[in-house]
Amino acid sequence: MSATDLAARPNVVGTRMLRKEDPELLTGEARFVADLMVPGACHMAVLRSPYAHARIASVRLLSGPVHARRDRCLYRC
Amino acid sequence: MQVRMRVNGTEYVHEVEPRLLLVYYLREVVGLTGTNVGCDTSSCGACTVLLDGESVKSCTMLALQADGAEITTIEGLASPDGTLHPVQEAFRQNHALQCGYCTPGMVMAAVSLIREHPDLDEATVREGLEGNLCRCTGYHNIVKAVLAAASAMSAGVPA
Numbered sequence: 034m035s036a037t038d039l040a041a042r043p044n045v046v047g048t049r050m051l052r053k054e055d056p057e058l059l060t061g062e063a064r065f066v067a068d069l070m071v072p073g074a075c076h077m078a079v080l081r082s083p084y085a086h087a088r089i090a091s092v093r094l095l096s097g098p099v100h101a102r103r104d105r106c107l108y109r110c
Numbered sequence: 111m112q113v114r115m116r117v118n119g120t121e122y123v124h125e126v127e128p129r130l131l132l133v134y135y136l137r138e139v140v141g142l143t144g145t146n147v148g149c150d151t152s153s154c155g156a157c158t159v160l161l162d163g164e165s166v167k168s169c170t171m172l173a174l175q176a177d178g179a180e181i182t183t184i185e186g187l188a189s190p191d192g193t194l195h196p197v198q199e200a201f202r203q204n205h206a207l208q209c210g211y212c213t214p215g216m217v218m219a220a221v222s223l224i225r226e227h228p229d230l231d232e233a234t235v236r237e238g239l240e241g242n243l244c245r246c247t248g249y250h251n252i253v254k255a256v257l258a259a260a261s262a263m264s265a266g267v268p269a
């Protein structure tokens with residue numbers, strides 16, 4: 034590469050660059066995962082055991098619309 | 111119950127459940143997802159918006175409590191022609207954001223802080239933004255940005 038080619042290249046090393054993503058993040062236009070509204074999306078919640086070390090005695094699936102959907106999610110998603 | 115408020119200059123009237131939080135009203139009913147939810151429990155400040163010009167954590171109040179109010183969210187801050195508000199511009203110039211999740215709340219809190227304190231100093235910024243958490247930046251550039259915005263605004267950059 035000749036000296037003239039080098040001179041023509043933008044000099045980015047050591048310069049302050051403005052980030053490309055900032056305008057969107059600063060105006061609320063950026064989309065985070067929580068902002069996506071996908072129709073029919075499954076939701077999940079994790080219920081952690083209050084016991085650090087224990088044996089699972091049984092798992093009981095409750096009925097009702099919320100749980101029915103949960104079952105569907107388990108099998109389909 | 112019916113709730114009516116102006117959000118970023120537009121009037122909205124909706125039937126909402128009494129238990130609906132203001133932040134979910136803004137995000138899910140009005141559809142403005144710029145206001146983020148970090149904790150849902152008044153700790154992080156990601157959900158900060160302006161209510162009649164003053165910063166509030168919108169996860170800390172019910173939509174119904176904002177009935178009749180004028181709300182400004184991060185989407186309503188820049189001018190219609192796209193020019194950033196001086197606080198937004200200062201955040202950009204001073205690299206005061208990384209992932210940007212805390213940013214809408216930080217910016218709204220800063221706007222209100224600057225309005226309340228014409229002579230802002232570093233200690234006041236740090237104390238004033240105590241309720242806003244950032245996991246990325248380490249806060250120094252945020253403080254720098256807020257001070258820069260304050261001096262730009264007192265020098266007459268239009269807000």
Ligand code: FES
Pocket residue numbers: 146147148149150151152153154155156157158167168169170
């Ligand atoms: S989401 Fe409101 S303070 Fe964290």
Ligand code: FES
Pocket residue numbers: 206207208209210211212213243244245246247
């Ligand atoms: S920029 Fe990521 S949390 Fe503040």
